[in-house]
Amino acid sequence: MSPALNEKPHAEAPPAMGPAGMIVDGRYLPPPEDKDGKLWVRTSTLIQAAPQDLYAMWRNVETAPNWQEQITKVVMTGERTSHWVMDSDGKTIEWDSEVLADEPGRRIAWRSIGGDSNNAGEVIFEEAPGGRGTTVTVLQEFRMGKLASAWETFVGRNPKQAVIENLRHFKALAETGEIPRIQRQPHGDRGLIGKMKSSSYGEKIPTPSGSN
Amino acid sequence: MKAVCWMGKSNVETLTVKDPELLNPHDAIIKITRTAICGSDLHLYDGFIPTMESGDILGHEFMGIVEEVGKEVTNLRRGDRVVVPFTIACGNCLFCRKKLWSACDNSNPNAHLMEAAYGYSGSGLFGYSHMMGGYAGGQAQYARVPFANVGPLKIESNLPDEKVLFLSDIFPTGYMAAENAQIQPGDTVAVWGCGPVGQFAIASAFMLGAARVIAIDRLPERLALARGLGAITVDYSEEDVSVLTALKDLTGGVGPDGCIDAVGLEAHSAQLQGTYDKIKVALLMETDRSSVLRQAIQAIRKGGTLSIPGVYGGLLDKVPFGAAFGKGITMKMGQTNMHNYMKPLLERIENGQIDPSYIISHRITLDQAPEMYKVWRDKKENVTKIVIDPWAETAA
Numbered sequence: 001m002s003p004a005l006n007e008k009p010h011a012e013a014p015p016a017m018g019p020a021g022m023i024v025d026g027r028y029l030p031p032p033e034d035k036d037g038k039l040w041v042r043t044s045t046l047i048q049a050a051p052q053d054l055y056a057m058w059r060n061v062e063t064a065p066n067w068q069e070q071i072t073k074v075v076m077t078g079e080r081t082s083h084w085v086m087d088s089d090g091k092t093i094e095w096d097s098e099v100l101a102d103e104p105g106r107r108i109a110w111r112s113i114g115g116d117s118n119n120a121g122e123v124i125f126e127e128a129p130g131g132r133g134t135t136v137t138v139l140q141e142f143r144m145g146k147l148a149s150a151w152e153t154f155v156g157r158n159p160k161q162a163v164i165e166n167l168r169h170f171k172a173l174a175e176t177g178e179i180p181r182i183q184r185q186p187h188g189d190r191g192l193i194g195k196m197k198s199s200s201y202g203e204k205i206p207t208p209s210g211s212n
Numbered sequence: 213m214k215a216v217c218w219m220g221k222s223n224v225e226t227l228t229v230k231d232p233e234l235l236n237p238h239d240a241i242i243k244i245t246r247t248a249i250c251g252s253d254l255h256l257y258d259g260f261i262p263t264m265e266s267g268d269i270l271g272h273e274f275m276g277i278v279e280e281v282g283k284e285v286t287n288l289r290r291g292d293r294v295v296v297p298f299t300i301a302c303g304n305c306l307f308c309r310k311k312l313w314s315a316c317d318n319s320n321p322n323a324h325l326m327e328a329a330y331g332y333s334g335s336g337l338f339g340y341s342h343m344m345g346g347y348a349g350g351q352a353q354y355a356r357v358p359f360a361n362v363g364p365l366k367i368e369s370n371l372p373d374e375k376v377l378f379l380s381d382i383f384p385t386g387y388m389a390a391e392n393a394q395i396q397p398g399d400t401v402a403v404w405g406c407g408p409v410g411q412f413a414i415a416s417a418f419m420l421g422a423a424r425v426i427a428i429d430r431l432p433e434r435l436a437l438a439r440g441l442g443a444i445t446v447d448y449s450e451e452d453v454s455v456l457t458a459l460k461d462l463t464g465g466v467g468p469d470g471c472i473d474a475v476g477l478e479a480h481s482a483q484l485q486g487t488y489d490k491i492k493v494a495l496l497m498e499t500d501r502s503s504v505l506r507q508a509i510q511a512i513r514k515g516g517t518l519s520i521p522g523v524y525g526g527l528l529d530k531v532p533f534g535a536a537f538g539k540g541i542t543m544k545m546g547q548t549n550m551h552n553y554m555k556p557l558l559e560r561i562e563n564g565q566i567d568p569s570y571i572i573s574h575r576i577t578l579d580q581a582p583e584m585y586k587v588w589r590d591k592k593e594n595v596t597k598i599v600i601d602p603w604a605e606t607a608a
Contacts, residue, residue, distance in 0.1 A: 048304055133306060165324065172318040175304045176359070177284060178236045180321040180336065185348045185356060186229040188217035188267035197265050201322055201342050211237055 012129050019044075019124035020139035037143055041160040044137040045171045051125035051134045052105040054174055058123055059108060061097075067169040067179065067208050069162055081113070093117060118143035138167055157205055169208050179210035214602065215269045215352035216581045221259035222589075224270065224582045232348060232356035237284035240360035242296060246373040247274035247350045249581065249588065249598045250298075250381060251407045252476075252523050256340070257585050260477055260499070261525055263325060263342040271351030272298035272338040273380040275373060278364075279354065287361045294364035295558075296357050297550035298381040300336040300345065303362035314547035319359065320345045329526075334547060351581060353602045365554040374569040374599060375561055378408070383568050384553035385521050386412025386474070390420050392519035392544035393470030397421035402459055402468035402511065403443070404504045406434035408597050409521050410474035411571050414443050417470070419565070426462055428455055430480070433594040437571060449482050459511045467513030476522025479504040485530075492529055499526030509536050520545035571597040577604045 014026055020042050021029055031042035047054060057063070061082050065071045073085040080099040085092060095115025101122070102108055111120035121140030128135045140163050157165065169179045183206065190198065198204060217227050232241055250273050255261050275295040278288050288294065301308050305317035316335035320326060323333035325343040336358070339349015348355065357364060367376050386409045393401055401417040403410050406429035414425050418441070427438035430449035438445050446458045459468055477500035480486055489501035508518055509532050518541055536543070560566055573596040576584055581600060588595045 046306055048306060048309065161324065168323060172302075176238070176302045176318050178238055180319055180345070180358065181235055182321050182346045182348075184233065184235060186213070186215065186232050186352075187269060187348060188215070188219065188225065188227045188229055191266040194266040197263075197342075201263070201325060201346070203322070203342070203346065207321065212235075 010130070019126060019135070019137040020122060022137065031139070032141075039142045039160060040139070041141075041163045042137070042139045043164045043167055044135055045167050046128055046133050046135055047171050047174050048133045049174045051127060054134055054136060054170075055105045055108070055125050057174060058125075058170070059102070059104075065208065066210055067173050068166045069157070069169070069205055069208055071208075084115075084117070086117075136167065136170070138163060157202055161202075165202070169210070173210050177211050179207055181207040181210075183207055213353040214578045215348075216271060216578060217266075218256060218264050218268045218270050219266050222257060222586070224257060224585045226578050226581055229269070229352075232354050234280060234282045235356065236358060237282045238359050238361055239282040240278055240285055240288055240357045240364065241280040242274070242276040242294065242350075242355050242357055242364075243279045244274050244276040244350055244353055244355060244602050245293075246276070246377045247271050247352070247600045247602060248377060248380075249273075249351070249584065249600070251409065252340075253585070254589050255476070255478060255523055255525070257589055258478065261341050261343075261523075262329075263322075263344075265342060268339065268341075268346075269348040269350075269352055270339045271349035271355075272340055273377065273382065274338075274350030274355060275367075275377050275380060276355075278360075281360060285360045288364060288366070292364075293367045295367060295376055295379045295554065296338075296350065296355070297363045297365070297379075297384075297554060298338055298340075299363075299547055299550045300338070300347065300358055301362055301551055302359050308362075311549060311552055313549045313551040315549075322346050337547070351578065351600060351602075353578075363551065365558060367558070369562055371561065372569075374572060375567055376558065377599065378412070378568040378571075379554050379557055379561075381548070381550070382408040383412045383557055384550050385409050385548040386414075387416040387419075387553050387557060388548045389413040389472050389474060389519045389521035390416035390422075390470075392517070392521075393417065393472055394517040394519075394542065394544075395420045395422050395470055398423045399469040400424040400426065400463050401470040401472065402426045402428065402508070403438075403472045403474055404428045404508060405474035405476075405522065406431070406438045406445075407474065408571050410434075410472070411437055411441070411596075412568070413472045413474050413519075413521065414438055414441050415566055417472070418442060419560075422470075424462075426459060426468065430482075431591060431594075433573070433596055437596060440570075455507055456511055463513070467511055467516065469513055469516050471508040471512045471516065471518045473504050473508050473518070473520045473522045475504040476520075477501060477524045477526075489529070498529040500524050500528050502528040502531060506530065506532055509541070512539065512541055514539045515541065517542040517544065519543075521548070572599050574598045576600055577606065578602050 093116040095117040109122035300319040301313040301316040302318040307315040319336040326333035336345025427443040481503035
């Protein structure tokens with residue numbers, strides 16, 4: 001490092017490598033490009049909770065339906081494998097998933113191993129600079145297969161946005177013990193346009209149960 | 213229950229809808245005893261705020277009696293009397309911990325809509341568009357209040373509803389506006405817009421040490437209330453009155469130390485630029501009419517602070533940024549961080565330092581609300597503030 005600046009009272013040493021390929025040799029890198037039928041999404045959030053607790057909450061995959069949209073059931077089928085069921089408008093998608101890397105309190109990586117979805121991803125939990133909580137970064141890839149197309153047609157949420165929304169629900173549940181929701185509240189007649197708009201706002205997708 | 217619903221631009225109806233229910237563990241259901249129409253509701257009425265949809269229940273200024281609480285609500289019980297802040301805050305995210313309650317991360321179920329428009333989402337608000345959360349509002353007989361441990365302020369004294377109702381929005385909003393103007397004892401403060409928020413900004417500016425407050429509006433009933441508080445008034449609609457000249461004259465050529473834009477995106481102007489903005493908005497070339505903001509930037513003294521409690525929603529045209537830079541001014545703005553102000557301002561009311569009910573001009577029923585939206589929008593009947601008794605069958 002250059003000796004030009006010698007006064008940095010609160011600076012933290014910059015990481016040579018950041019989560020999910022975000023920093024390499026001190027340089028920011030954008031997420032991988034979508035190509036050859038593969039979609040990538042990288043998103044992050046800041047959560048006021050300890051990395052260990054957030055890791056435990058994520059690793060307990062059988063509770064994923066509490067915060068992941070349209071996931072109705074997850075069952076552990078082995079120490080590192082689980083079976084996932086996703087449901088929307090009565091249509092069901094199922095797949096198996098396997099944990100590839102498991103670093104307690106820090107990182108989980110997974111991939112699907114057969115079924116109606118072809119996806120892989122990782123989640124990284126790191127203390128944020130300045131002691132401001134835990135940064136949670138998700139990098140996920142999808143093959144455009146039955147999952148993505150089904151997701152887009154009947155969920156009205158593209159799979160990239162779904163990953164972003166799920167991380168938002170995870171944060172709300174971790175920080176407040178619930179997920180904000182407005183479904184089932186009273187309103188006057190929506191009319192035809194109102195119903196269409198409601199769909200386009202994503203308000204038709206059932207908000208996951210949270211702690212309810 | 214009965215509720216006032218937005219049914220389209222300039223179309224509000226009082227409808228019978230189902231009662232609200234508890235949806236989350238930190239929810240409470242409030243039986244509303246008093247509610248009000250806010251000047252910012254007129255921006256919804258006039259169709260300026262995107263993502264309002266037919267059937268949305270309006271209203272974000274309300275108070276009442278706790279009817280039912282969710283299983284995680286520990287601060288309130290059935291029968292408590294509470295005022296509810298219009299911004300919804302979780303109390304646990306980074307922003308709530310920094311006391312930036314209106315920037316709460318966890319209270320907007322439609323955060324992605326606001327992210328698309330603004331980069332990041334603010335907190336959810338009651339009855340103020342789907343982008344701001346899509347929550348049903350409080351111009352109704354009951355409302356569901358999320359994060360009830362964090363928001364509602366208990367009223368334990370016997371003060372009548374009308375004296376404490378405005379802790380739900382306009383009094384804290386006017387107070388934060390004055391605080392944002394960074395008033396030093398002896399300052400001269402100019403306030404554009406003498407509606408309810410402007411009134412409380414004037415009162416708060418005095419409380420925070422202003423030596424002189426100059427109030428700008430065109431409606432005689434509002435200007436009279438402002439003079440009642442001790443402000444000098446300038447009627448910009450009078451022939452030969454130039455606000456810029458008036459503010460120079462009244463400050464020895466220096467300009468006001470603090471300027472408060474309590475008007476926002478539907479500014480009227482007696483000058484040519486008023487017509488210019490109306491045409492550009494009509495042609496969708498700008499979304500907000502910003503003549504007050506322009507004037508305030510021009511009028512403020514060198515190094516002064518411009519505080520903006522007036523609501524802006526989108527894109528502004530011809531904002532004199534060179535003047536702002538050239539004079540080195542500070543600008544502060546945003547939705548009110550309600551939770552910081554409710555309790556201290558309740559104490560000021562309890563101590564008799566201020567009686568916020570002085571602005572009320574009309575007391576109505578829910579059924580009269582649609583008509584009164586129109587009356588207030590058209591600036592008829594000398595309206596200064598409309599309060600609704602949601603259980604009254606006939607007007608007081």
